[in-house]
Amino acid sequence: MRVVRRRRTASARLAEVRESFWLVPAIFSVGAVLAAVGLSALELQLDLPFGGIVPSGPAGARSLLSSIITAMISFTALVFSITVVALQLASSQYSPRVLRTFLQDRIIQATLGTFVATFLFAMVVLAALPDQEGQRLPELSLAVSIALVLASSATFIYYLHHITTVMRVSHIIGSIGAQTRRSIARLPPPDEPPAVVPGEVTQTVPASEPGMVSNVDLVVLGRLAREHDCAITVVPTPGDFVVAGAPLLRVHQTVGGAARPVPADRAWLGVTVGVERSPGQDLGFGFRQLADIAERALSPGVNDVTTAVRAVQEAHDLLRRLATRPDPTYAVRDDDGTVRARMSSISYDAVLAMIVDDIRLVSGDQPRVRRLLDSIVRDVASMALPVHRAAIGRRLPTAVNDSH
Structure with a gap:
């Protein structure tokens, strides 16, 4: 191609x-x-x-x-x-x-x-x-x-x-946490109605090149969707890697509309694909950095449990903030509420997998880290929205022990 x-x-x-x-x-x-x-x-x-x-x-x-x-x-x-x-x-x-x-x-x-x-x-x-x-x-x-x-x-x-x-590692971890908290603060309000695009898919726009999705301009996509009487959804979430030719955007039929083909070169303008991840729309980037620091600290060559604990503690605060929110969805709507452009962000289940599953896997026989992870899961389970309870329940200490 x-x-x-x-x-x-x-x-x-x-x-x-x-x-x-x-x-x-x-x-x-x-x-x-x-x-x-x-x-x-x-x-x-x-x-x-x-x-x-x-x-x-x-x-x-x-x-x-x-x-x-x-x-x-x-x-x-x-x-x-x-x-x-x-x-x-x-x-x-x-x-x-x-x-x-x-x-x-x-x-x-x-x-x-x-x-x-x-x-x-x-x-x-x-x-x-x-x-x-x-x-x-x-x-x-x-x-x-x-x-x-x-x-x-x-x-x-x-x-x-x-x-x-x-x-200093505490300063680095604190900076990552502060940056991620700013990204969380820019999320859509929790009470915003869900952005649903019910129409059938009439066109799929492939990615023109491989890379990390670093930014999505929904305003550009929404304007393009209005011009062609359709709705556009972004397939990957910011932070995902896309390969050339893989689905990047999907064009949907709107209620009462007559969707026309969207030029691929104009649609590509709405999605920035780069060589690395960046903060902002990529909510999982901060969690990935914290997980990396904890996993490297727990490696046999480093064996710095205190640093791993500090990274997990920072992630705990971020997990609590997301537990009371539904999985983020960004949307551009017309005045009548019609969704013209839609994009999803990383799910709470994926964030838990990075922080809890990955770190628990490498923690080995470090009781401080394992006890901290178990207490974090119990804490977020006590306050999370019902939509997140299934993902949290699979990681509760009793569920983990039963699986072994």
Whole structure:
């Protein structure tokens, strides 16, 4: 089958830019260059009254700026080295999936951006220095360069404190939990009527390429469904892997409508398929990270039961929050209530399988972990909605013991 290169919506591209590592350093760098050019030109042309701030000639100013540039290159290389080491340690000790937490850390991005901005600012000011003695120096720009060096030094000290803090396993687990709680808070209200698409399937849109479903734009799909008088359901849930040619979308007949074929290239715009999972709509991503940390901590090579217990405790809070909600379903409706686009999220049963079944399987003879898992199952069973009780009941300690 020929693989079609899919286009992405503007919202998907913007989300990718917002989550990228380079955005903050790029903003700092562009701002530094513009500020240096503007300040140097303004100071030299308008003869601003800032004389005597940096009392030195062109040679001294050139030596100062050269030292700043050299120092900032060394600082930047050091920050890169520390960050790379931190990423390697987090990947090997906890889970490769926690790397996104470090790459999206604004403190790390701002530190790198501050060093690069100081380097670029000093380099532009150096280029603006006069060649001959006696000519006016851009002294305000030189003073700003020195201030940026002081700010970079303070930022570097804070960066060392920050990187040692975020490398702690409790901080990593807490960050994953906070991120997942934000995803839970964005779920549809529990009392929202279920999104049902009763019409028969008239068309199946296959996936054009393999990858992880990272984002679904139901607004785009809903608009497309209205244009073609149909309803569209998304087959995989965010976080699922789809293979090329597998069903991606299904087009349904609506009551009283005459569904027309939906162009595949336009339908693909509503689903973003990437190489990795991402938080947001992928509610199971946080649970997967917590399960990975617990399973790796319980492996014979690590044998860190305390870390496993901490990851399971964080998952306990998330399981309680989901136990009082039905399985999430997102929908776009017309004013009369007709469902035009529908997408399901991960089920409570699948979440329990990640946290309870997988961790219980590798816990072996660790009584602390097994007792904690049993108490979590009993706790969520006492408060869960009736729709979840069957999945929870299969994991109650008595049911597990009977199965063995």
